[in-house]
Amino acid sequence: VAVKVVDETGSTNADLLAALPTLATPALLVARTQTAGRGRAGRSWLSTPGKSLTFSLAWKFDAPLQALVGLPLAVGVALAETLDMFNVNVRLKWPNDVLYEGKKLAGILIESAAAARPDQSWAVIGIGINMALNEELIARIDRPVANIPWLADLDQDMLMATLLNRLAEAMEQFGQEGLAAFVTRWNNLHAYAGKSVTIIDHGKTLHEGIAVGVDAIGRFLLDGAAGRIAIMAGDVSLRPS
Ligand code: ATP
Structure with missing residues (x-):
């Protein structure tokens, strides 16, 4: 995986989507700050410089675009399992959110694109994790936000490196087995089962x-x-x- 870290950009997803034609291998773009972070359907993902982990991973699959439908769930499982290794116990909210004590700690935005060959496709997997946002920013978000003060002390590079490994492993598995390998794991992490x-x-x-x-x-x-x-x-x- 080719790794790049920048201080500031609009949206790491937008940057990687634009770069897809030039990518030969999977690519990871980490931004210390995003000024125009994206959510689904034109919504925004807000972050505080240095207090959020925001990055995107571009991954090429040997499968057509429609095979990527369940990908947000597989990514959610990989993200939740990684956070658990750092003693952050989260649950998953369908289709694409990671909750801590019922509030959103991390968001996932997957934007896919056709590859040169019709039997291949690209996914740009954007992830934002709140590492200890400032209160002024939290007040601007219209939904309950999770913010764990002690995450400010966590080694962000260590978390990023672990996440990259786990995500790459999960993407390999998704490429080979599809969503089947993740359904039970997702349901075991479901935030609202029976609710x-x-x-x-x-x-x-x-x-x-x-x-x-x-x-x-x-x-x-x-x-x-x-x-x-x-x-x-x-x-x-x-x-x-
Ligand atoms: P929901 O159903 O909760 O609206 P969604 O999956 O539709 O979630 P997304 O489009 O994935 O939402 O994410 C964008 C939304 O996330 C924004 O509209 C805002 O409510 C919320 N949001 C933005 N920034 C943050 C953040 N740093 N932490 C938590 N939530 C955020």
Whole structure:
């Protein structure tokens, strides 16, 4: 993996997406500060210089684009298992968030792109982890934010190196076995198993029910009034209710 660290950039995902045609190997871009960090559907990921770990990993798969649908779940598992090694016990919120005590500690944004060959594809895996944000920034975020003060003392380079190893291992495994290797692990880390949740789309309630977990292709299973339904990630968000 080619590794680059920069002091500041707009978005590491945007930079790697733009660089894809020139990449021969997987690439990691770490930014000390992001000034235009991205979330899903045009939302923003905010960070405090030096108090957030923000990076993207570009990975080429020997599989067509549609095979990458469940990738955010596999990345979430790798991220949660790595944080656990540093005594940070997190849970996963479908489809792409990492929660600590019910609040968002880390976000995952995967943007995929076609490769030169139709049987290959690129994924740019963006991750942001709050390492101890300042209060002024937390106040600007409209959702509950997890901030663990002692993470300020953690060796960020050590965490990054461990994460890179685990993510590379997980991506190899996803490339060979697909989501199958991650479904049980994801369900064991599920933040809302057996809890009441609401699935919303731009503020509008789509479904309400009891959260079950994810199925073999990464859909979210929900027991509602009309029985069990399976929801595709798309653009929807989940809320505890
Ligand atoms: P949710 O369902 O909670 O809105 P999402 O998966 O739809 O999550 P993303 O698009 O992945 O959200 O992430 C962007 C959102 O994350 C922002 O709209 C904001 O609410 C929240 N956010 C932004 N920066 C941070 C941060 N540093 N820590 C925690 N949450 C953040």
